[in-house]
Amino acid sequence: MKKLIFIIGLFYFSPNLYSQTVVRGIIVDVNDEPLLGATILELNTQNGAVTDTNGRFQFTLQNINSSIVASYTGFLSDTLEARSNTHLTITLKEDSKALEGVVVSGSATFMDNLEPKHVEIITSSELSKAACCNLSESFETNASVDISYTDAVSGAKSIQMLGLDGRYVQINRENIPVIRGLTQRYGLGYIPGTWLQSIDVGKGSGSVVNGYESMTGQLNIEFIKPETGGNLLVNGYANSFGRTELNTNITFDLKNKWSSAVLFHANLFANEIDNNNDGFMDIPKGRQLNFLNRYKYNGERIKSQIGIHLMHDDKAGGQLGFDFDDNFKTSTQYGFSNSTTRLELFGKTGVLFPEKPYQGIGFIYSGSYTDINAGFGRNAYQGTEKTFYLNAIYQNIIGNTYHQYKTGVSFLLDDFDETYIDSTFQRQEIVPGLFYEYSYLPSTKFTLVAGLRADFHNIYGTFFTPRIHMKYEVAKNTFLRLAAGKGRRVGNPLVENTNVLVSNRKFNVLEDLKPEQSWNIGGSLNSELQLSGKKVNFIGDYFYTNFQNQLIYDMDQDANQLIIYNLDGQSFAHSLQLEAKVQLNEAFGIKGAYKYYNVKTTINNQLMPVPYISRDRFFLNASYASNYDKWEADATLQWYGSKRLPNTQNNPEKFQLSTKTPDFVLVNAQISRGFRWGNIYLGSENLLNFKQANPIIDAENPFGNNFDASFVWAPVAGRVVYAGLKYKIQK
């Protein structure tokens, strides 16, 4: 009778309609860590499924009472009786010797077909195709995340999704929000690429469990795990500009079910590169030390981890000759400097019920301190942020595993203290919240997730965040997904406009700024087919983001000001992406995508295209991998259509820019040769050496009224060639 409650819209699914046997569960290793990409098959058939990031699988048996076989390369297979309507936990015995390099070519990126949200998983084998350097390069071979260039001095790259700025994407590290607040702009550079194990790219609004912030998408990054114990990776890297990097990842087992991981990264770039001869460094000098150590406890009923992350990064840019420890206030040169220190303590504790695998309690917490000292010409910026985050989650089923839920409480304390020139900005956010997310899984074909959260913001009042996700398998291996959800975030206008700080524009905040708020609705169709023996995958998705409030960073009204105010009128983004992937054979794969973005906002009472967004983009990637990745080659071509530039009409005539940029092409390529001990790689970013000419307005007079280095829409420095070496020892 209880099932009658769940008549949701037009969909009514009773488990009784499905007389087939649905098998659902999770595949884990002996440490209860989920196995990604494990295969589960009905015995003596090809009917089955592959597990997702969380080790989950589900499929329908062709014959009731069949046996099922779980297997994973490098692990012992397991055959067991299938039981429907229960949640199976299948433990495969692992051999740590085989953990490395088991990802078969062709599955480097795949759609998570169990997930009701549109989520693509980028595995470590895909990540190794762009060996340089940090999280901002990790999306080079992925069509869903766009990389944009912010200004001609700081060298920072930022991401865009659905045609909108990266600040609307929630970035989590293992479900702890990171790269937000004051590290919004430079934070991607604080996550070394070799630390990454996988990235989940979710489009559209995310789960309510992770907060109210994901407005256009979520990225969840997973770092190298301690429980791969006994492994060592050393990576050395150098590029043609003179940047050098060293990374070491060490994992080891300790006594009594404890294991640990030590991740270390250092980079140094002390050369001055000025390929366009404007007297300014095309990219700033930089040096960074980055260290993460975490400890994990794997008990029967309790799993816990605790870790520390320490990072210090210095940048020095601007006019040639400006060095790391120079004082920008007294230097004769126009100097840019940024010194960021970040300390974070984080942890997780989970309580499991081995006899009830669907039940669990989890606590996720993190406390961080970020300190930034920066200078832009004569102007000083100082900022500190103290954050404490806690999320407590309880999950269980209602009656049977057709009905599952997650509920819990969260708490966010975010304390900002910023000074720019002679103005001070202080804000303390205290946000307790509650959430409930219900999942309805009546069959392997259909999943519905409906969530609601309420957050009680001390400054901005109560936020209600409803979100709904649905997945339906319309034909075998063809999935339709629909999603709708509300999202909010509180902006930080200074750090979000660090690109504009590299100009002589005056910051002009017209009114009290309110949180940004949007609805996102959309859906996708994803089909995996075998066409004449080749694996072909088509993905089409469309998302619409509509802002109820947005912070307008207006550079159009006045070329000498950045005017900031709340949205008054319409603001929206239509995003369409069509993507096809073909695995021609075991070695060759190709993928191509077309993206269309129609992004408009109301600037100074006029609805106009958002600057720096290409309406049309093409993406093409070809990859080759020989057996056991002895040889790998990868090339990506991206075409960016014309972008609108902010209005420069009230500049003197020689400092006026055209209203649009030309279109351009970027090509990245890499080859690598594997050995028993690791691999060596050689690659190039921006192989065709495309450069934006004259990125700085009035570079001769950096302290004059017209100086502006924020008009950057393409790479400034040109082609870079890099080479590196990875040395691995496995237990």
Add this chain to the structure above:
Amino acid sequence: MRLSILFIALFGMLSAYSQSEPIKTADGFEVKILTSAVCEMCKYTIEKDLAFEKGVKSSDLDVDSKILTVVYSKRTDADKLRKRISEIGYHADEVNRVKKAYDALPTCCQDGAHGSDMPHKPQ
């Protein structure tokens, strides 16, 4: 007890088996080598290692018959291949495995891991 039966069986197999000679093929040489591999994991370990061996073009282990077929160029020869397989931890025809390497193999690849009479079959 069970282990000694296995050894006797293995010994019987080895003595009944005569080492096969390499054959010249269109793209080099091909040799069939009898190994002590017992499972998919062994297949993975051996084939992956040989992929990085000088002169080896391809290798394929049939887990049921334990016979490894290697295609290689004149940059190596059958004896070098047998020696390498022994260094991975497996017998290769009459070349005995290196004990230290064998001891380091995962337990599923060691003697008796899959029962004495039922070799582990891939799914």
